Amino acid sequence: MTDDSPDDPEDKLNTTRPKLVESKERWAQEGRLLTGHAAPRSDRLPPGQHLVKDWPVLDLGVTPTVEPQNWRLRVDGLVENRLDWSWNDFRAQPPFRDVSDIHCVTAWSRYDNQWDGVSAKHILAVAKPKPEAQFVVFHSYDEYTTNLPLAYFDDIDVLLAHAWQGQPLTRDHGGPVRAIVPKLYFWKSAKWVKRIEFIARDRAGFWEMHGYHDRGDPWTEERYS
Numbered sequence: 001m002t003d004d005s006p007d008d009p010e011d012k013l014n015t016t017r018p019k020l021v022e023s024k025e026r027w028a029q030e031g032r033l034l035t036g037h038a039a040p041r042s043d044r045l046p047p048g049q050h051l052v053k054d055w056p057v058l059d060l061g062v063t064p065t066v067e068p069q070n071w072r073l074r075v076d077g078l079v080e081n082r083l084d085w086s087w088n089d090f091r092a093q094p095p096f097r098d099v100s101d102i103h104c105v106t107a108w109s110r111y112d113n114q115w116d117g118v119s120a121k122h123i124l125a126v127a128k129p130k131p132e133a134q135f136v137v138f139h140s141y142d143e144y145t146t147n148l149p150l151a152y153f154d155d156i157d158v159l160l161a162h163a164w165q166g167q168p169l170t171r172d173h174g175g176p177v178r179a180i181v182p183k184l185y186f187w188k189s190a191k192w193v194k195r196i197e198f199i200a201r202d203r204a205g206f207w208e209m210h211g212y213h214d215r216g217d218p219w220t221e222e223r224y225s
């Protein structure tokens with residue numbers, strides 16, 4: 001990250017919206033928004049969150065244009081079967097629909113989002129992670145990355161989504177395809193996903209390197225590291 005060559009992708013993310021990254025790092029240092037108490041999992045709204053009806057756009061300001069015909073998904077790392085899917089391959093997988101809530105670390109939550117896509121359970125069944133695989137890293141077309149424990153990817157409400165409320169996912173919200181991980185803060189739900197990497201030892205993604213929690217469970221307020 002000390003490399004300031006203009007084609008270092010990580011550097012591009014850091015410098016496109018430096019103020020955003022700085023202020024979110026400051027939030028992490030100051031522990032902003034922390035209520036200091038966990039909520040029972042039966043509470044639908046996690047502590048410190050408020051409900052919104054619209055759907056804010058939040059990213060690092062690099063909005064890649066990926067047409068479905070140019071989009072590919074690679075699944076690699078510690079798997080028995082590497083995958084390299086085109087859009088048609090992706091759409092030929094068993095369809096999965098789920099309704100879930102969004103909880104963003106900047107304190108907004110949005111209920112009842114209907115997602116269509118391909119379930120994480122199906123991707124796991126096809127790619128077959130090796131026993132050593134313990135973590136998953138999403139890599140995106142804007143060079144964003146985010147990490148999560150395999151156990152959080154391997155859940156019935158996790159998917160790669162291509163539609164929201166029955167409409168194709170817009171480019172702003174990560175179209176053509178984004179990850180959805182409802183039980184973790186929304187920064188774990190990578191937009192414009194291009195690769196799912198299975199690894200043995202944990203490796204921090206973009207926000208996880210900038211003061212944000214490695215796991216990010218909203219009910220125990222794992223906002224910052």
Ligand SMILES: Nc1nc2c(c(=O)[nH]1)N[C@H]1C(S)=C(S)[C@@H](COP(=O)(O)O)O[C@H]1N2
Pocket residue numbers: 055056057058059060061104105140141142144172173174186187188189190191192193
């Ligand atoms: N590829 C990529 N995915 C990303 C981000 C990003 O900058 N790039 N931002 C994350 C953050 S911090 C949030 S809150 C959500 C926002 O998704 P939305 O813009 O659809 O609300 O996307 C997450 N996924």
Ligand SMILES: [Mo]
Pocket residue numbers: 058104105106186187
């Ligand atoms: Mo976020």
